[in-house]
Amino acid sequence: MKIRHVRIRNFRAIRSLDWSIDARFAVLIGSGDAGKSTVLDALALAVSLRWNPPLSDADFHRGDTASPVVIEVTLTEPPAALVREDRYGHWLRGIASDGSLHREPDSDHEMALTVRLTVDSSLEPVWEVIRASDEDGVRIGAADRGRLGVFRLSDAGSAHLRWSRDSALTRLGEAGEVNEALLQAHRAARAAVFATPPEGLAKSATAAGEAIEAIGGARLTQPRPGLDPTAGQRAGSLLLHDGDVPTTFLGLGSQRLAGIAFQLEALDEHSVALIDEVEIGLEPHRLRHLVRHLKRREAAGAGQVIVTTHSPVVVEEVEVTDLNIVRRDAEHTSVLPVPKAIEGLGADEPQATARGGAAALLARRIVVCEGPTEVGLCRALVDHWDKSEATPAALIGTVHRNGHGNSAPTKAECLATLGYAVALLSDHDLSRREQAVYERRLAAARRSGVLHLTWDRGAATEDQIARSLPVDAVRQLIALAVELNESDDPEMSVRAAVAARLGDGTGRLEGLDPVEWCRQARASPPAVRAAIGAAARSRGWFKSETRGSRLGALVAPALPALQETDPLRATLDRLRRFVYGHREPECTHEGAPVG
């Protein structure tokens, strides 16, 4: 079986969703409350073997029971037993090669069945096989829904390590033998207690027997302790052991892996397996292994696996085309399958973007930074801003990622095309030849809706910071450069780097105060600031995420002292508004507003 189309209305967080899928392996990603798990819940409710699922008003969108919950799941490759004329043979639908759903199958369509679950305010679920959303269907019972072979793998703790009712271990073997083993064990235990009752217990039993007789209640001829014949026969008391050690002693991750393994083993190859938050409890290497294992089911060419994840490890491990991005706005929840290629971008750009910054795909708003300095800067700024913002950036789902220099605009464009809100923070430290290509990429990124943040023309990040900061902050910047300098004489090294850029003034600089440097070098303050900026950039004073972040910690508190029109402040104010999803006061940047 293969789930090909999902239509959901008014189910929990989802007001409306239409998702077409054609993959045998699908990974649902998206920010925290986008509704990934709700999609799996909906699938499990509509098409798996459940006799009497608990439903409540809370299952309706916003708790409003006036509009019914509707979940429609269309599957291809249904089992022959369900296609028979006396089952649903008169209810076949078609899926055309473009993925569109049709009331009847044409010969060149794929044949499909649609199951619809409707729940109205009576909370009575009705399952039907239907031909079209606006038509009545024919009822389908739990047994036939079970035959559709959709299973939600559950995380029932140690339950899957036990031979209990419906556990995977039981499904792997003979259910009858479980009861037999328990019955025998219990009889042996009863016999053992009867055979050698502890003396104290025997005494109290005798005393109890006499007391009952004395009060005229009953006459016990042989009062003695014994095991309750109805106790201890729960099927779940049979547990998988390794030698003498019960497997419940394994770590949580191992237990969960074992549970998944048993459940997958109990499924036939045509089944559809649903796994929510596949990464729970697993270290990266075991998670990678599990994902590869699941992908192997895909390679078998039958059945389907649909998982949700918050883990960048999973995003890195799978093909980018396995990813489906779930997003929610007020009206709709959408599921966007990530395409293999995006027009206008290089081949496999989505794959490169995903592997180069998997965590970003799990966010909502992304700041693509051109280099490590900018990444560090951003991090420090957001840390500082978070203190005064109502909602921390992490909750909004904003992350920043390294765009790796020249490819940053392409990364930004790719992410914007995938529907993320993207800002690109870049500077101008390129050669003239590179500049032309770069400008073209920037223009394309802006057309895709990327918010482009940058400095004065020709200024690199370090240049702009040295140019704009109040003089006290420039002193701190020099002190930080000294602190981070790894040469034998850090002060000397920093001073020399600035002096070299002041030309004639070499050798005349002393101390670490830039105001003094103006006097000593007989240079204007802007010239000294330019020299500091150039030194910082060319010597790579702040060229790492850690160093950039130290720089940012220094810049952040200094910003309010700057004029709003100052280029540093203006750009970083826009960055702040983007990160926290605030509206731009007016449309000042060239690209279309996003998010």
Add this chain to the structure above:
Amino acid sequence: MGTGNPSAPTRVLPSADLAQARAVMAAAPCHVVLPAGCGKTQAVASVAATAAQDGRRVLLLTHTHAGVDALRVRLRHLGVPPDARNLATIAAWTARLVQSYPGAARSDGREGATWSEVCAAAARALRNRHIAGMLAASYDVIVVDEYQDCTCAQHDVVLALNAIRPVIAFGDPLQAIYTFGDEKLVDWRQMEPLRPLSLPCVGWRWRGVNERLGAYLLDVRRSLLAGKAVDLRHPAVRWVDASPQATRRALWASVNVPGTVTVIARFDQQCEKIAKSLSGRFDVMEDIEGTRLLETARLVDASDGVRAAGAVLGLAKASMAKLPATLTTKLGPLQTGRFPRFQADTSAAPALRSLQHFADAGDPAALLTTLDALDGLGATLCRQEAWRDFRRSAVAWEQGAASLTEAVRSVRHRSRILGRRLATRSVSRTVLIKGQEFDHCIVTSPETMTACELYVAMTRGSRTLTVVSPTPMLEPSAG
């Protein structure tokens, strides 16, 4: 589809039948001709039972509800579980397919499509890859009974089915007695790719009972197939001259004969006349849908009170002999919508009073009172089946059926499902008794029958055959 044993027949098929059924299945696609009384229904049922026993599923198509009922009884007797086969009329089956897949059938779904249009649409649907696949998943073999009644359009449907799963067609061209307007019936000389398969022809109906009659009827068959007249001067058959006295004597003589007796006539009017002349000893057989009851019920549902009362009286007049003339003469006025005056002291007065009450009230209770009053007149019932089911329908109506018409439908449907019990002595039209079997059979007005009708009529009795006709040499009518 495993040979899962919950679905295996509980009763064991005789080994000869099993062997024959296997041979037939091995020869599929094929067609089998078996004369009347030679175990055709048993052969069809055996194929289904054998298939079920082998874990194979069968689509079993026939033409009439009567045929469906006969096969259902036979299959139940052989212990074939309902989920191992699908048994339906070709008409119902094709209509459902077209209704489910109007697109693939390229049918516009309009009302009033002719049966041949429905068949053509179904044949188109069957060429759809997925519908064909669905049927291939549903069935291993397809059996069509009463193939002689297939129209050319239905034959095309069967050929389309044969492209999906092998078809086995059973029938007898000499029993093609239904007509379907202008639609042409299938030509048995052109049955390719359903190859002819001969089975031993054993007259089971007459075996150990009246084998001489069985042999004679095979001769009759040969004559009729050759277009020759049938000679009734033969010791196996009793020829009665069609003079009124001789006819009456022959009919009355059958009243006390042990076993089941049927008198066959060509038209319902003749049947009613014969039943009335026999003072209710014989019951007129109704068609399976209960057409006469439905017509009455529709009139009751749709008309004003007086005409509704007229419809009830009309049914009573058709069902009873010797109703008082003071009652029957009121039928005409009632049917024109006028309730006639009547004298309060005649025997018919209670019935007329209740009819008048029913005309006013129009409710089920008043109808039941009317039926009681009509029963109280002491007339002779000669349409017991119709009258009994009408009363049942009235009760169902009173108990909450949406209308009397609906009540009739459900009563007739229930008696079909439960298997209808036929009267020991019946008068019937030829078209109603195909596939039925009686101990004694009296054929009247054979000179008006076609060769096929004549053959069907003559082959109904297993013990005796009496033919009432003006001459002992029967020339079949051209139709």
